[in-house]
Amino acid sequence: WKTLDDMDLQGKRVLVRVDINVPVLEGAVTDDTRIQRIVPTVRDILAAGGKPILLAHFGRPGGERRQNLSLKQLVPTLEAAFGTKVRFGEDCVGYEAEIAAANQGDGEVLLLENTRFHAEETQNSMTLAEGMAKMGDIYCNDAFSAAHRAHSSTEALARLLPSCAGRLMQAELSALEAALGNPQRPVTAVVGGAKVSTKLDLLGNLIEKVDNLIIGGGMANTFLLAKGLDVGKSLAEHAMTDTAAEIMAKADEAGCRIVLPSDVVVAEKFEAHAPHKVVPANQCPAESMILDAGPDSVAAICNIFEQSKTLIWNGPLGAFELEPFDAATNAAALKAAELTRAGKLVSVAGGGDTVAALNASGAAQDFTYISTAGGAFLEWMEGKTLPGVAALAQ
Numbered sequence: 001w002k003t004l005d006d007m008d009l010q011g012k013r014v015l016v017r018v019d020i021n022v023p024v025l026e027g028a029v030t031d032d033t034r035i036q037r038i039v040p041t042v043r044d045i046l047a048a049g050g051k052p053i054l055l056a057h058f059g060r061p062g063g064e065r066r067q068n069l070s071l072k073q074l075v076p077t078l079e080a081a082f083g084t085k086v087r088f089g090e091d092c093v094g095y096e097a098e099i100a101a102a103n104q105g106d107g108e109v110l111l112l113e114n115t116r117f118h119a120e121e122t123q124n125s126m127t128l129a130e131g132m133a134k135m136g137d138i139y140c141n142d143a144f145s146a147a148h149r150a151h152s153s154t155e156a157l158a159r160l161l162p163s164c165a166g167r168l169m170q171a172e173l174s175a176l177e178a179a180l181g182n183p184q185r186p187v188t189a190v191v192g193g194a195k196v197s198t199k200l201d202l203l204g205n206l207i208e209k210v211d212n213l214i215i216g217g218g219m220a221n222t223f224l225l226a227k228g229l230d231v232g233k234s235l236a237e238h239a240m241t242d243t244a245a246e247i248m249a250k251a252d253e254a255g256c257r258i259v260l261p262s263d264v265v266v267a268e269k270f271e272a273h274a275p276h277k278v279v280p281a282n283q284c285p286a287e288s289m290i291l292d293a294g295p296d297s298v299a300a301i302c303n304i305f306e307q308s309k310t311l312i313w314n315g316p317l318g319a320f321e322l323e324p325f326d327a328a329t330n331a332a333a334l335k336a337a338e339l340t341r342a343g344k345l346v347s348v349a350g351g352g353d354t355v356a357a358l359n360a361s362g363a364a365q366d367f368t369y370i371s372t373a374g375g376a377f378l379e380w381m382e383g384k385t386l387p388g389v390a391a392l393a394q
């Protein structure tokens with residue numbers, strides 16, 4: 001696909017699909033990472049004499065015009081990030097949008113209203129995309145984190161205008177390519193999260209590609225069960241134990257080492273600071289639940305990191321949202337950060353929970369790359385084609 005460098009932007013109206021689906025609490029943006037990460041694209045278009053017109057979704061309004069999901073509330077945050085005026089168009093197509101585009105001055109950014117206020121957006125309607133295309137000369141997709149959606153503004157529109165990838169899209173794709181496409185070996189993946197059933201495709205793809213697969217969080221309990229261990233009252237999917245056993249057998253054949261906790265932190269209550277103790281993984285008391293990996297497991301994980309050249313991380317190792325059950329995730333994350341700082345490891349992480357956990361541990365800033373994507377990061381790791389990326393390559 002093309003990048004902004006391949007396009008003549010002087011005097012051109014550039015429809016830029018961004019993902020500014022950021023968390024907002026009582027009108028205030030609580031994490032502006034996604035906004036900060038689109039700044040290079042917007043600045044480069046402005047610097048080259050182009051006019052950026054931003055298209056984005058916000059939440060899931062289901063085709064209804066919902067005031068609390070209006071993108072207007074993000075204008076001050078965007079102005080602060082871009083350091084320039086952001087004009088707002090009350091719709092993403094039609095009269096309101098076209099008037100706003102006609103009034104856009106040089107050096108200004110235009111933000112159009114939530115694309116999902118139109119039900120056709122999520123149906124990948126060509127008619128809606130044609131309405132959008134009217135306002136632009138060039139299409140630039142900078143929304144990697146929405147590229148797993150085949151929607152009018154992420155897919156159909158790319159087929160109507162000369163198209164290119166934005167800076168964030170480029171950065172995301174090259175970081176992921178470095179981690180899984182053509183990585184330095186050994187490659188280690190950390191996969192955590194509650195359920196095996198939601199990450200089957202991911203596990204299946206990773207065992208073919210990585211040397212070590214460290215499994216954490218609730219899904220590790222299902223694997224422990226599959227090995228015949230008693231996990232007491234732990235979160236686990238009893239119906240998935242055969243599947244977990246199959247995954248372990250396939251990993252063995254593929255030469256991928258699956259790493260499960262050897263010791264665990266157990267408590268009787270799922271709450272912060274619940275009384276807890278460390279036990280071997282095969283001695284979880286019947287009344288207890290596993291809430292984190294234990295110190296021996298963390299030492300083993302850190303040791304694997306030391307022997308790895310590439311790390312890809314999705315999902316926390318324990319119930320990281322409850323102190324002190326974030327300890328294993330924090331310790332492993334800090335080790336990965338230290339090795340990355342020392343130039344010994346390429347580390348890539350993605351997914352909403354994962355990035356929150358890595359930020360909380362203070363490790364995120366030293367990772368080689370932190371993806372802005374949740375679902376799209378997972379689908380990429382699963383080896384799936386992302387429609388928004390595929391459309392750029394046409």
Ligand code: 3PG
Nearest residue numbers: 019021145146149374375
């Ligand atoms: C995200 O927040 O992961 C993206 O913006 C995609 O949002 P969606 O899951 O509502 O399509």
